[in-house]
Amino acid sequence: MHVTASLPRITIVGGGAGGLELAVRLGKRLGKSGKADITLVDASRTHVWKPLLHQVAAGTLDSHADEREYFALARSNHFTFRLGRMEGLSRRSKEIFLAPVQDENGEELLPRQAIPYDTLVLALGSQTNDFGTPGVREHCIMLDSLPAAQRFHEKLINSCLRAQATSRSAGEGRFTVTIIGGGATGVELAAELHMTTSILSSYGLRNFHPEKEIKIAIVDAAPRLLQMLPERLSDAVARELRGMAIEIHSNEQVQQVSKTGVHMVSGKVLPSSIVVWAAGIKAPEFLKDLDGLETNRLNQLVVNPQLQSSRDPAIFAIGDCCACPQGEGLPNVPPRAQSAHQQASLLARSLERQLQGKSLLNFQYKDHGSLVSLGNYSTVGSLMGAIASGSVFIEGTLAKWMYWSLHKHHQVAVNGLFHTWLSTWAETIDRVRNPRIKLH
Structure with a gap:
């Protein structure tokens, strides 16, 4: 044109x-x-x-x-x-x-x-807000861009390959992934990581035992995970994560991050191989x-x-x-x-x-609720507004479907209905054709 x-x-x-x-x-x-x-x-x-x-x-x-x-x-x-x-x-x-x-x-x-x-x-x-915390920029990965997410994935796979090459007893020489921030990003990443490491052992890493080699920990300054969301949703997520043996350190403010680990104001130290900072935005x-x-x-x-x-x-x-x-x-x-x-x-x-010479419209935000995906394990959320007066707590298959539909809604807005329909079929075929996780 x-x-x-x-x-x-x-x-x-x-x-x-x-x-x-x-x-x-x-x-x-x-x-x-x-x-x-x-x-x-x-x-x-x-x-x-x-x-x-x-x-x-x-x-x-x-x-x-x-x-x-x-x-x-x-x-x-x-x-x-x-x-x-x-x-x-x-x-x-x-x-x-x-x-x-x-x-x-x-x-x-x-x-x-x-x-x-x-x-x-x-x-x-x-972008990620490090609040001026010493060592964050030098020693943490910020999941606010595609290159950062890809860099984290490469470090994770390399750490798993390293663990596969070394025979260890349970608890000895485990590498820890520490996620700082108990919001949606931190919680969803922890669950996805647990799923990834569980699947990895089926792809020829016979000496790699996730329960022995990897520890996943979430650190948050708030008294509970997902502090901005309803307490019932927060409690449900915490139960699911603890069931995966993911450690939750609430009420812990990070003092600094060093090459060897995460140091808390309380004096607690978490030795860490990979640290992700997901504690705030600006x-x-x-x-x-x-x-x-x-x-x-x-x-x-x-x-x-x-x-x-x-x-x-x-x-x-x-x-x-x-x-x-x-x-x-x-x-x-x-x-x-x-x-x-x-x-x-x-x-x-x-x-x-x-x-057209007409007046601008006023914006009014409509809160449709929050959904948190825990990989293949569960999805929990609360629906607001038109569903009922107040909020409705949902989990399981319905919540999973609604979380998936959020992404599809965005794809329809960008690509149109027909192209989204085609890409959804292509995704379904890829899930059958490709490994369940990306291995490179």
Whole structure:
């Protein structure tokens, strides 16, 4: 499609759950009919749904099976994709600046770029917050990106191969995977790891006995796991994890992480071979001083109920990188995939209305509940709102199906119903054809 310079320019930065869904919706609503020039910017060439990263880390999901090429998505959904990492903004000239892109050899692939906009949407997601804890950056893996998840998986497989090559008695020389953070990411990763290591012994690692070689531990400063979710759900998850012999260290604040282990304020030390930090999130650092835009202590952009930044009506923010109010006396909208999905859906309609000279819509978050997957063992959750007054606790097959459907809902929003149907059949065939876990 030929784009004329006179078209309104809507630039979206960040191709995560919210940003990509918004680009697809606007491409179909405005790009296809030539009503606006839609551009999506991301530092990666492919999209993977972030809630699946713990499965990539454990090896229970091959990331290539779920990756979507931004260039291909742009072509089929009537928007333009630009590769690059945003590093600056000029509100006066209405431009964003992308850092130079280098190839795997460190040579410049793309120069520094300036991309103009009339409307800018920041959907930059979040990154791990280490709270300034000594040793975290040097000795922990942060599961906030696909490369990090793949790096963890490689370390895990290597550790298992090392254990296979050495004969040990029970408890002697065990290697420990310590997960710092008892939220959904930490809990789901622990369960997936237990499943992975149990399966590994059936792939020729005859001397590898998970119960002897590996210890999995979760450390959290809160008095219970999944502190933000209902206590009944938290208790059910804790029971399942303890049944897998996963250690839970609650009420333990991490003082520092060293090369040999995790040190607590209480004096307790957990010797650890692999440490994952999943204890909190914040928006990217560069947002803190982005041409005068207002941010909070987590670097999130402060927005009004219409999702506009508080200091510039031409700039919007959605997803984890925005601090969106829910109402007087209520906390901000929680940083969840369902929040980003709802904001993308509303903003697509809002920006179309704005081009028609109509008023923007107010965002109202609807909490549909929380689901936590424990691999093949169980899924538990609470459903909110329309299901009943208050919340309904669910587990087992129904919860598993609903957790699976969340991902499919995202795929439908991005790929359409037919392509999602085809990819689901392909996934089913791959599960029969390929090993149950990724072994490389």
